Amino acid sequence: MPVARSTKAQSIKQPRAGKAPSVTENVPPEKEEGCQAKRSPSSPQGGPKKRSAFGDITNAHKNQAVTGKKEGVKAPTRKATRPPPALVVAKNNEINLKKSLRKTPPTDVPVEPEKDSVSEEPVQVPVVEDIDKEQLGDPYASAEYAKEIFDYMREREEKFLLPDYMEKQPDISRDMRAILVDWMVEVQENFELNHETLYLAVKLVDHYLVEVVSMRDKLQLIGSTAVLIASKFEERCPPCVDDFLYICDDAYKREELIAMETSILRTLNFDINIPIPYRFLRRFAKCARASMETLTLARFLCEMTLQEYDYARERPSKLAASSLLLALTMKNLGGWTPTLEYYSGYCAQDLHPLVKRLNFLLTYQPCDKLKAVRTKYSHRVFFEVAKTTPMDMMKLEEKLKS
Known part of the structure; x- marks a missing residue:
């Protein structure tokens, strides 16, 4: 097929003002998340081109304290036949409060365990990092809705299988x-x-x-x-x-x-x-705090699958997660963290078969004539990640099990 004319295309593409970072600049993926990075071997000199619950508003608890004292000390009787209006309101508030809290106990009052209950050891809950809290002030990041947006994209995957x-x-x-x-x-x-x-x-x-x-x-x-x-x-x-x-x-x-x-x-x-794998990949790399070089390696692995028909039927989110896990393993940067498991929806065991297939694809390229992806990621603006040595299948198996 004909090779496209680069000079004409470059004249059409308008440069974006104020965004010309250095080629070798190691941009963290959380900053790269808000823009669309484009790098091309046709213009390497330009480098990466950017692209709580309600508070107690009543005196119900105070009224409970007063009634508790009445059990120990007899309060002097009063001749008043009608209680003051304030006490009537407080009593009504107390009744309403008890009705609303029948199902859920109040958070500020500790619930004592039953005598017959068996004491259990405290379970350590894995710490999940809030990856969007740093961008809450950025109106372009949509950090308040990021989790819901990607949950919606996960739902749409079912429609486009x-x-x-x-x-x-x-x-x-x-x-x-x-x-x-x-x-x-x-x-x-x-x-x-x-x-x-x-x-x-x-x-x-x-x-x-x-x-x-x-x-x-x-x-x-x-x-x-x-x-x-x-x-x-x-x-x-x-x-x-x-x-x-x-x-x-x-x-x-x-x-x-x-x-x-x-x-x-x-x-x-x-x-x-x-839904496409590239968007999920940027999101997951942000969860892993991966460097730009590690993210680029995961992009290369993910883009290699575009030409393979067998990978076209994989879920985009799962393909992105597997590409990132393989890149992290190749870089000895650890495995699948609780934060990645929470935001991706996949545990490490779910990704192991696809990770092995990706490593096999990287090791044994089916067709030597189709080199567009490898040539693209062999350029220095892509950290030459295409030249990375694939992992041995036995070593990969050991690291995934560890």
Whole structure:
């Protein structure tokens, strides 16, 4: 397939003012969470381009203390036939308070254990760190809603689980899909698009092929149109239609590209907010306090799976968690912490099979001709993580068990 023209794409991509950090700067992932980092070997000199309960408002407890004293000391009797209004209100408040607290005991009064209950040793609850408290003052981080947002994305995963659609595609094979994704990685690099755009575009291709039987001569048209739709969804300044016609070497006409865009959107009912592993990966790396180099290694592992059809049916959150766990293990940075287990929803044992598969994929690349991802992450702006030596399978097994 044709190689995209980098000079034209760079003229389209508008630089973002005030965000030009150093190439080798080790940016912590919690700061990187609020922006969309893009790095491209086509412009390494630019480096990373950014992208309580109610209080006691009554005197009920005071009234309880007064009534308790009456048991030990007899209070002088009064001749008053009608109690003062204040005591009536206090008595009513006491009754209402007791009614409201029948199910739940008050938090400020310790509940004595029953005599017949067996004393148990205190259980040590694992400490879970609040990873969003540091960004509560940042209006762009949406820290107050971050947990609910990712819980919602986890729920949407159930809607976008992919079946095995290659069985009903007579003219398209897994190898053709891998070649298409490899080309889409080059397009993302040359246009300097966000990584989210690439992941979403691949998802759009897969979900479209689930519903529509396509021929191999239309596969590149589907891929380029998917990148166009994903760019409109993710980018501030998406490339225009002419740019996508150019990268296809004028193999398609403008009318065909626009018609394919309409077909994809109608087939997916315009619901293209599909959960992708990249977003979960940034969230989980923030939980682990991982460095930028460790996060980049996990990104490389996760992006390697885009070309593999066998990984297309994995849950995005599980794929992201497994990529991070393998990166942490390769860097000897510990295992799956209680904080990661809480925010990801996966325990370490749930991830071990997928972690082993990822390490096998890293060790034995199926096709040597598809090198777009490895070449991309071999650049110094990506810490050359593609050159990291894979782990021995026996050592990986021992570390996962420990």
